[in-house]
Amino acid sequence: MSQTDSNHEELSFQDFVTNYLERGLVRKLNVINKFAVEAELVSGAVSLHGGQPVPKVVFTIGSIEYFEDELNKVQDRLNIPLNERIPVVYEERTSWLSYLMPILPTMLLIGGLYYLTTRRVQAPGGRGSGSGPFGFGKSTAKLFNQETDVKIKFKDVAGCDESKEEIMEFVKFLQDPQKYEKLGAKIPRGAILSGPPGTGKTLLAKATAGEAGVPFLSVSGSEFVEMFVGVGASRVRDLFKTAREMAPAIIFVDEIDAIGKERGGGKFGGGGNDEREATLNQLLVEMDGFSSSDHIVVIAGTNRPDVLDKALLRPGRFDRHISIDVPDVEGRKEIFKVHLAKLKLKAIEDININEKSIDFDKYQAMKDSKIENLAGRLAALTPGFAGADIANVCNEGALIAAREDSPSVETYHFEQAIERVIAGLEKKSRMLTLEEKKTVSYHEAGHAICGWYLEFADPLVKVSIIPRGQGALGYAQYLPKDQYLTSKEQYNHQMIMALGGRVSEELHFDTVTSGASDDFKKVTQMAQSMILKLGMSERLGKINYDEDSERTIHHLYSEETAQIIDEEVKRLIDEAYQKCHDLLSSKLDLVDKVAKELYKKEVLTREDMIRLCGPRPFPDRNDAFDKYIKGGEDPFKKRKPTDQV
Numbered sequence: 001m002s003q004t005d006s007n008h009e010e011l012s013f014q015d016f017v018t019n020y021l022e023r024g025l026v027r028k029l030n031v032i033n034k035f036a037v038e039a040e041l042v043s044g045a046v047s048l049h050g051g052q053p054v055p056k057v058v059f060t061i062g063s064i065e066y067f068e069d070e071l072n073k074v075q076d077r078l079n080i081p082l083n084e085r086i087p088v089v090y091e092e093r094t095s096w097l098s099y100l101m102p103i104l105p106t107m108l109l110i111g112g113l114y115y116l117t118t119r120r121v122q123a124p125g126g127r128g129s130g131s132g133p134f135g136f137g138k139s140t141a142k143l144f145n146q147e148t149d150v151k152i153k154f155k156d157v158a159g160c161d162e163s164k165e166e167i168m169e170f171v172k173f174l175q176d177p178q179k180y181e182k183l184g185a186k187i188p189r190g191a192i193l194s195g196p197p198g199t200g201k202t203l204l205a206k207a208t209a210g211e212a213g214v215p216f217l218s219v220s221g222s223e224f225v226e227m228f229v230g231v232g233a234s235r236v237r238d239l240f241k242t243a244r245e246m247a248p249a250i251i252f253v254d255e256i257d258a259i260g261k262e263r264g265g266g267k268f269g270g271g272g273n274d275e276r277e278a279t280l281n282q283l284l285v286e287m288d289g290f291s292s293s294d295h296i297v298v299i300a301g302t303n304r305p306d307v308l309d310k311a312l313l314r315p316g317r318f319d320r321h322i323s324i325d326v327p328d329v330e331g332r333k334e335i336f337k338v339h340l341a342k343l344k345l346k347a348i349e350d351i352n353i354n355e356k357s358i359d360f361d362k363y364q365a366m367k368d369s370k371i372e373n374l375a376g377r378l379a380a381l382t383p384g385f386a387g388a389d390i391a392n393v394c395n396e397g398a399l400i401a402a403r404e405d406s407p408s409v410e411t412y413h414f415e416q417a418i419e420r421v422i423a424g425l426e427k428k429s430r431m432l433t434l435e436e437k438k439t440v441s442y443h444e445a446g447h448a449i450c451g452w453y454l455e456f457a458d459p460l461v462k463v464s465i466i467p468r469g470q471g472a473l474g475y476a477q478y479l480p481k482d483q484y485l486t487s488k489e490q491y492n493h494q495m496i497m498a499l500g501g502r503v504s505e506e507l508h509f510d511t512v513t514s515g516a517s518d519d520f521k522k523v524t525q526m527a528q529s530m531i532l533k534l535g536m537s538e539r540l541g542k543i544n545y546d547e548d549s550e551r552t553i554h555h556l557y558s559e560e561t562a563q564i565i566d567e568e569v570k571r572l573i574d575e576a577y578q579k580c581h582d583l584l585s586s587k588l589d590l591v592d593k594v595a596k597e598l599y600k601k602e603v604l605t606r607e608d609m610i611r612l613c614g615p616r617p618f619p620d621r622n623d624a625f626d627k628y629i630k631g632g633e634d635p636f637k638k639r640k641p642t643d644q645v
């Protein structure tokens with residue numbers, strides 16, 4: 001093997017002739033871009049380039065003519081026949097960059113995807129995540145180790161005692177599964193926490209893990225559904241696999257409605273739907289697949305329990321449904337207490353300065369009473385606020401105080417923060433101004449008084465003026481009797497009661513509001529049913545005038561009958577209105593009393609109504625109260641929380 005070192009000096013044309021050409025080592029010459037020549041060497045011959053043997057040498061030339069002349073002269077001199085002379089090829093080569101240009105966009109795309117996926121893999125708490133550039137299918141579940149992360153306990157979740165009590169069952173199971181398994185009990189696998197945004201669903205799920213001392217894996221439903229088909233399902237698989245490895249564990253899927261919407265219901269069945277369905281199916285498969293000995297509990301959060309696929313709610317899946325409502329004034333006070341305790345408050349600082357010599361118990365009592373007062377005041381000013389809004393008010397208050405360079409946070413800082421949150425959130429969620437709160441109080445008091453003094457109305461369970469997620473600003477809950485027939489009197493009394501809100505507004509304010517639109521819809525529907533279907537109009541007789549409006553283009557009855565129907569519907573409603581007006585006019589003081597109490601407390605129960613108005617003047621048609629709620633016990637009294645709470 002011939003070897004020549006061209007490492008240090010650049011090869012000249014003369015050197016090339018002497019060392020390679022004359023020695024018969026050259027097989028082919030490539031003239032590149034008219035200024036350089038790449039000489040390919042015969043088999044076995046190499047030159048050293050950068051210490052490495054390569055089968056070619058490169059040298060530059062002044063001009064092609066000179067190179068060709070010299071080459072011919074050398075070959076003439078060596079008596080090489082024309083047909084055996086070294087072939088010369090001329091070529092134009094572009095730079096390496098121009099080679100890359102056409103494929104540059106593709107390379108950038110691949111590079112970008114690589115970066116994104118590897119970054120996700122390295123995210124904190126990313127155990128169980130995918131690895132490598134193509135780990136799309138891996139779950140992005142965040143894992144919180146109990147020892148280091150899940151410090152939240154039930155005491156950090158204020159109010160919602162009923163929800164805590166229900167979820168306690170899972171805590172007990174995760175702490176001591178054998179106790180249940182010994183008895184052959186199957187533990188529910190999942191629970192759905194539903195409620196308006198910011199009511200503490202995530203907080204409660206996390207606190208459940210904290211109380212049970214188990215790892216908490218949380219993921220948002222929307223994170224499952226990505227642009228790549230099949231990714232969601234594979235993420236679900238991976239999430240459950242990780243949870244099984246760490247069991248006992250809690251999986252929390254927030255926004256479950258992103259994947260758990262009723263299947264096949266969409267009008268526009270796009271590709272995204274298929275992906276969502278595949279993800280949902282995988283979730284169902286996983287939930288069916290784990291036995292209760294896996295000791296995994298899946299908790300899901302949603303603001304829209306109404307849209308969830310029924311399959312999710314079947315036994316063995318999310319068969320516990322725990323709803324968390326927007327807190328009432330007492331609940332808000334408790335939440336304020338939790339968040340105020342973290343701040344440096346002026347009221348507490350004052351005690352620290354002025355009461356240096358008091359003993360610890362006294363100090364603690366004074367401190368508690370100051371926080372109690374402040375929390376109560378702020379709760380009264382914040383109707384409709386959810387836990388997240390309250391946390392926000394506390395934080396905003398501290399920010400405002402800091403902006404003013406104040407050494408501690410004062411009451412007026414919080415009041416400013418409340419105004420800011422209300423103004424900022426007006427469109428986002430329903431929060432009542434104090435004027436609106438007054439109107440809603442009288443509106444609901446009107447309904448409540450009508451219901452109290454109308455024999456055939458349903459007994460009241462609870463009336464509230466806390467805005468609800470479903471759109472009502474206030475609402476009243478009644479306990480209808482289980483019955484299959486409704487009498488004419490019941491219809492009439494229900495219509496009167498439904499009009500009670502508007503009539504009360506008319507009697508107590510100079511103007512009326514839009515708050516009664518739903519009531520009118522209900523009243524109209526009831527009157528129409530009575531006239532069209534139920535034969536309850538003397539003028540129209542016992543005829544069913546109800547038509548299927550989708551299939552019937554023309555009325556099956558005459559214009560005169562249509563006219564009478566209109567008149568009869570109006571008559572029924574007018575009569576109900578008049579009766580309602582008479583009733584409430586005779587009870588102005590009571591409406592006033594109930595409205596004021598409602599304004600103050602925001603929620604009134606049947607027991608409050610008895611206290612304010614005396615017992616209903618008729619025996620309750622519904623005996624459920626007597627049967628299930630002992631001797632006048634307040635059904636909404638907070639039950640005693642369990643020891644752990």
Ligand SMILES: Nc1ncnc2c1ncn2[C@@H]1O[C@H](COP(=O)(O)OP(=O)(O)OP(=O)(O)O)[C@@H](O)[C@H]1O
Binds near residue numbers: 159
């Ligand atoms: N009951 C509560 N007690 C104390 N703090 C609360 C409570 N409810 C909510 N918060 C505060 O609000 C914050 C947000 O609550 P969280 O994220 O749990 O609400 P969510 O119901 O899960 O909301 P979303 O539906 O928007 O996911 C909590 O971190 C906490 O600071």
